[in-house]
Structures are given as C-alpha cells and as structure tokens.
Amino acid sequence: MVPPVIRALALFGVALLAGCEQGGRDGIVPPANAQRRAENAALSTSRRTAVVDAANRVAPAVVSINVTSRRKLDRGPWDFFFIPRESDQLVQSSGTGFVVKPEGVIITNQHVVAGAESITVTLPDGTDLAAKLVGEDPTTDIAVVKVDRSGLPVVPLGTSGDLMIGEWVVALGDPYAYLLGNNEPTVTAGVVSATHRNILPNDEQPGLYLDMIQTDAAINPGNSGGPLANALGEVVGVNSSIFTGGGGSIGSIGLGFAIPIERALRVADEILRTGSMRRAWTGLEVAGPGAMQDWKSQGGVTVTRVAPEGPAARGGISEGAVLTQANGRVLRNYLDWEAVKLDLRVGDAVQVTLKHGGKEESHRLTTGDLPTSTATKVTVLRGLEVVSVTPAIQSERGLRSSKGALVVRVTDEVRRGTALQEGDVILAINRSLVTTARQFADLLEASRNEQAFRIYFERGGQIIFTDLMFR
Numbered sequence: 001m002v003p004p005v006i007r008a009l010a011l012f013g014v015a016l017l018a019g020c021e022q023g024g025r026d027g028i029v030p031p032a033n034a035q036r037r038a039e040n041a042a043l044s045t046s047r048r049t050a051v052v053d054a055a056n057r058v059a060p061a062v063v064s065i066n067v068t069s070r071r072k073l074d075r076g077p078w079d080f081f082f083i084p085r086e087s088d089q090l091v092q093s094s095g096t097g098f099v100v101k102p103e104g105v106i107i108t109n110q111h112v113v114a115g116a117e118s119i120t121v122t123l124p125d126g127t128d129l130a131a132k133l134v135g136e137d138p139t140t141d142i143a144v145v146k147v148d149r150s151g152l153p154v155v156p157l158g159t160s161g162d163l164m165i166g167e168w169v170v171a172l173g174d175p176y177a178y179l180l181g182n183n184e185p186t187v188t189a190g191v192v193s194a195t196h197r198n199i200l201p202n203d204e205q206p207g208l209y210l211d212m213i214q215t216d217a218a219i220n221p222g223n224s225g226g227p228l229a230n231a232l233g234e235v236v237g238v239n240s241s242i243f244t245g246g247g248g249s250i251g252s253i254g255l256g257f258a259i260p261i262e263r264a265l266r267v268a269d270e271i272l273r274t275g276s277m278r279r280a281w282t283g284l285e286v287a288g289p290g291a292m293q294d295w296k297s298q299g300g301v302t303v304t305r306v307a308p309e310g311p312a313a314r315g316g317i318s319e320g321a322v323l324t325q326a327n328g329r330v331l332r333n334y335l336d337w338e339a340v341k342l343d344l345r346v347g348d349a350v351q352v353t354l355k356h357g358g359k360e361e362s363h364r365l366t367t368g369d370l371p372t373s374t375a376t377k378v379t380v381l382r383g384l385e386v387v388s389v390t391p392a393i394q395s396e397r398g399l400r401s402s403k404g405a406l407v408v409r410v411t412d413e414v415r416r417g418t419a420l421q422e423g424d425v426i427l428a429i430n431r432s433l434v435t436t437a438r439q440f441a442d443l444l445e446a447s448r449n450e451q452a453f454r455i456y457f458e459r460g461g462q463i464i465f466t467d468l469m470f471r
Helices: 004-025 033-047 050-061 261-274 289-298 334-342 391-397 412-418 437-449
Strands: 062-072 088-101 105-109 116-122 128-137 142-147 168-173 186-199 209-215 227-230 235-242 256-260 284-286 301-306 322-326 349-356 359-366 376-378 384-388 405-410 425-429 453-459 462-470
Touching: 050 062, 050 088, 050 168, 050 186, 050 227, 062 105, 088 168, 105 235, 105 261, 116 142, 128 261, 142 261, 168 209, 168 235, 186 256, 186 334, 209 235, 209 334, 235 261, 256 261, 289 301, 289 462, 301 334, 322 334, 384 437, 405 412, 405 437, 412 462, 425 437
Parallel strands: 376 462
Antiparallel strands: 062 088, 062 116, 088 105, 105 142, 116 128, 128 142, 168 186, 168 227, 186 209, 209 256, 227 235, 235 256, 284 301, 301 322, 322 349, 349 359, 384 405, 405 425, 425 453, 453 462
C-alpha cells in the first residue's frame, strides 16, 4: 500500500502539471515552440548591431605581440658590491598588431617592439609564431613585423579622412595578455571624440603625437598597436596612447588616441620598400612651445630659421615670416606645422600661405632628401658631460623635471652639432624615457644603428626636441 503522504504529494504533482498546462494555454508560461523560435530570431537580429559586425570583420586579423628585451639594472651605491657592473635583466612586454598583407606583414606601434631581442606573434587561434622586425619609425610610432606564414586573414582598410565627430568606432586589442586565458582580442566601443588632435609632450609622455583620432573607446595597456575600426568594420587608425587620471598607463578615463591609418600605411610601405622611413626636409624652423602668445596674436607660426639654399629658401620664404596655412591646413601653433611635415614624402610640394611685411603671400616649396634643419649630424660626443638629476640638483637649478640627465658641460663643437646647451635636461630618446645619466649614455649608444633619432629635453621649463643622426 502507498503511504498517504506519498500519495498526497503525487496527486499534488499531477494537479500542478495540469495547472501549468492550463496556464500555458492562458499565455502565462513560455509560448509554443514556433512562436518562441520566431521571437528568438527577432531578438538575435536586434542584438547583431553594427558594432558586432565590425568586430567580427576585424578580429580574425588581430594578433598579440609579445616582446623580450634587455634592460640594464639601476645600481644604487651599495649595489656596487653585489651586482656585476654590466648586469641587466630580460623584460617581457606585450602589445597588439594587425595583419595588412596575407604573407604575414603586421603593423604595430614602434614603442611596442622598441629594443626587442625577440618577438613572438600569437594568432587568434593561439598559434605562436616567431617574428622579425622589418623596420620601425619612432617619429610616427609605427613599426612593421613579419611572420613566416602565408594565407593569413587581413583587416579591411578604410580612411580616416571622412570620420565624423560622434560616429561609432571599435577598438580591438590584447590588454593584459599575461592575465587572460585565451587569445581572442578584447573589443571596446565608443565614438569619435575629435580628429586632428595634437598632443603636447609631457613628463610622462615625451613623444609627439600629431593629427591623432581621439575616441572614448577604452584603450588599456596592451591595446597599443591594435586597430581602430569604424562601424563598417574598416580600420581607420592604430591605437597608440591613453591619458589616465594619475599619469602613466594604468586604466582609461575615456581619452584614447589612434594614428590615422593613412599615415601608418604610408610608413609601412616605405619600410617595406627601403627598410626605413625617410623624413622630408623643408629647410625651415618655426617658433616652438615658448611662443604660445605669439601664435594667438599673429594668427600663425613665425619662421625662426631658414637653411641657406634649402627648400624654403628656394621657395622664397625668409626668417620672420608668419606661416598661416600649409597645404590647406590652418597653422595655429608649431604642432600643426609638425603634423604637416610628418605626412610629407621626399619630393612632395608644400603650398604655404604666409604674412610678411604686412602682406599676405603664397609660396611653394619642394621638400628635399635631407632631414629637417633640426636633424643635425652628430660627429663628436666626447665634449658632452651629464649628471643624474637628484632632488638636490632639482632644487639648486630650479628644474621642472625630477629625473633625467642634466647637461653640465658641452663643447662648442658638440653644441653646434646637437643644439644642446648647458642646463638642458635630457628626458627621452625617441620614446624611451631617460631617468639617469648612465641610461642616457646607453640609449645614445644604442641609437647609433638608427638612421635618425629624436632627443627630448627641458630648457627654461619647456619640453622641446631636436633630431640627430650619427655619421
């Protein structure tokens, strides 16, 4: 005999099932299968937004880049007894890149692969491939690496020239790669906040970033070198840098920047053809960061130097002229002029509008095959003496910078060759920060293999730069 309690529970279960069936007929429980499938299909269609499609188009060609480099150890006074003189350590870092040619050609940021002893590219399916550095350009922060693999998917390429403020963009990258268990790229979405942004150098970020695309799509550590795509899934930029609340590179506050894709492709093409990036020479210099009030009052940038028989001189431009436009771009400050120069090829023509002697004039110059007039050739460095900046030295000299290499002696020959003066504080070479005098010497020696390099330094409280090369 079935116990009464069990029989009661069984009867209750039958009644409950019957009620559910009745409820289903009354529309309280989930609808019939056909209706459910139709509703799910409609929901799936609405979920598949332009952002989803854009990410799907670009993601298969996004790769993770892992770099091994060697960094010299900072030696304190007691380390002399315990750490060998030439001790250094291997450092692991990571970034992102994207495939632009199916035979394994990848674009990334130069600062991602700077000083690399070995480079490993990880495909979205987790495959690791050894990569070689084809070439790099610190000035534009673009590098090209290559893996020995054919038939790779490539990103669809678009243009940054028609970007609209407020339109959707998608940033893909590999942030915090060492913390994640798979290699699928991270996707963040936002809008185009601004275009043609010029970012002033500062203590945390000494390099110049010109004509950048600004977006509020989150760009975090490891995203550097990854693609920025529009809503059509076309790559319009290369994610390069972020501003954070406390400086440095941890976290994002909605200020992301990307290099226009046209510039990246132009640099990559030059690197693939010649192995390096040639800088176009205009043969003139303009007033730098210290002339902010002059820019506003004069409505342009003042020419401070014209190289004899250089492109500007041949084009009829003289010192004291105020440049107001170049190739149709309004020149509000020296960064606008630097942005124009950055996208010039050797032999390109530049149409300049200027004011001189109360008259507005139009001049045309053709760039030469030499570095700009600031890219002075360095022949002797034995006459340059520096010391590490300490709190005491910072206080004594009234320096803005708390770290770096202070120039305490420089010969006339070296001064003419480098434009450096006593009292200058060396802050960076290319995009490598300088914190000590020893590090400056090491970075300078490492730059001997580069066609040209850029030194950032503080003078009179302002951060400025000079382009140099060894010969």
